[in-house]
Amino acid sequence: MNTRSRVRAGAVAVVFALLAAGCTGGGAGGGGVQGTPGAAGLRDPMFPKLGNGGYDVSHYALTLSYDPASGRLDGRAEITARATQDLSAFNLDLDGLTVRGATVDGAPAAVNRAGNELTLRPRDDIDAGKRFVATVTYTGVPKTITDSDGSEEGWLKTADGAVAVGEPTGSMAWFPGNHHPSDKASYDITVTVPAGLQAVSNGVLSSERKSADGRTTTSVWHAAEPMASYLATLAIGHFDTSTTTATLGRAKVPVLTAADPSVAAKSAALRAKIPEILDWEQQNFGPYPFAAAGAIVERDGDLGYALETQGRPIFPASSFEEGTLVHELAHQWYGDSVTPASWKDIWLNEGFATYGEWLYEEDFQHTPAQKNFEKAFANDDAWAFPPAAPTSSEDLFSAPVYQRGAMVLHKIRQKVGDDVFYEILSGWPAKHRYGTATTEDFTKYAESVAGEDLSDVWKVWLYGDEKPDKP
Missing domain, CATH: 2.60.40.1730 (tricorn interacting facor f3 domain)
Structure with missing residues (x-):
């Protein structure tokens, strides 16, 4: 059975x-x-x-007690x-x-x-x-818990405590x-x-x-x-913490970061850059949606990947670099504030956050988004399945969701122009702020803002099985 x-x-x-x-x-x-x-x-x-x-559910009140020596959680x-x-x-x-x-x-x-x-x-x-x-x-x-793709989540015991993702x-x-x-x-x-x-x-x-x-x-x-x-997280251990304030439009948002002492010095400069990155993102994506911000940086080996845990993304030290930080902070709008209604809609998280990286490189590293688009287009792995139609849980965090998902956004941008595209980019998380949404919700919204039929984009780039002959 x-x-x-x-x-x-x-x-x-x-x-x-x-x-x-x-x-x-x-x-x-x-x-x-x-x-x-x-x-x-x-x-x-x-x-x-x-x-x-x-x-x-409207509210969780969790009262926890953890003993690292025994591993027991009450x-x-x-x-x-x-x-x-x-x-x-x-x-x-x-x-x-x-x-x-x-x-x-x-x-x-x-x-x-x-x-x-x-x-x-x-x-x-x-x-x-x-x-x-x-x-x-x-x-x-x-x-x-070991996922179907081999990654570990749940409760991860560390040398001095634990990490929950x-x-x-x-x-x-x-x-x-x-x-x-x-x-x-x-x-x-x-x-x-x-x-x-x-x-x-x-x-x-x-x-x-x-x-x-x-x-x-x-x-x-x-x-x-x-x-x-x-998106709930808990990190227990020894940490060097720092606090500052990000001025995001009219909002003053407290920024708290925590880093394992062994990686605190190395990560300090980039942690200090979080307010600056958030300011750039709110200019492009709309008002920051949460009352707090920050990051948690753990030693390598404590967890195997970065994750956009709400308001305070968590990273292993080797993943705490500028592009990944931009990506996980972009998720605060795309994935955290507006959340997929089901896991098949995961491209609404990862495609948007990946395109956020492309836009950041365009603005600060003199790399046009078109160049990243062409690089992603050339990656055959990105064409394994349509981004809006993953076939199993093993597909959720693979190239089609991230790279081809970002390609969808780039094709919208090419078709409607920058002014309308940026209206879509900021209006989408505003429309569904603190809620959930489906792929169909997004396609209808994009067409309503654009004032035109975008079915050619959806047919080829979002739902299509075949790779076009050229970008």
């Missing part, structure tokens, strides 16, 4: 057990409407089991959500870890595990439209939630670590305090703007 069958079988078993016990539901709101279980997956084309139906996740249907039960995504208990609106909830699906059955059904708070306490040694599915390794990019929420992340270590996460550092006995330090991070769970 495959994994999907086990999940379905587990969900069916829960329903039959409840029926046998006479638990037909009465409706927590007193309406007497019988609820049904929320879906155990959202049928994402790349990850059918990822995410859950029946509710929409957690409490308080999840505020709204039911989108009459619910008798609902699922959360959680990979590994031991659940100690759960409540819904303060009352004990029945808990069932089947693979990565954690099913909660509240004491009373939840009426559609009702706000509720689910609390899960858990413990254990979090997992490192979650694209595309790894956040379920360290907290339960609705881990599909279509369900975004605000976050409060409270982390307690042994004294002498630091915990760096997304958003603004609200407070940092030592315990009365001096043995631990607790940091509280607040990310007010909606965030997809794959």
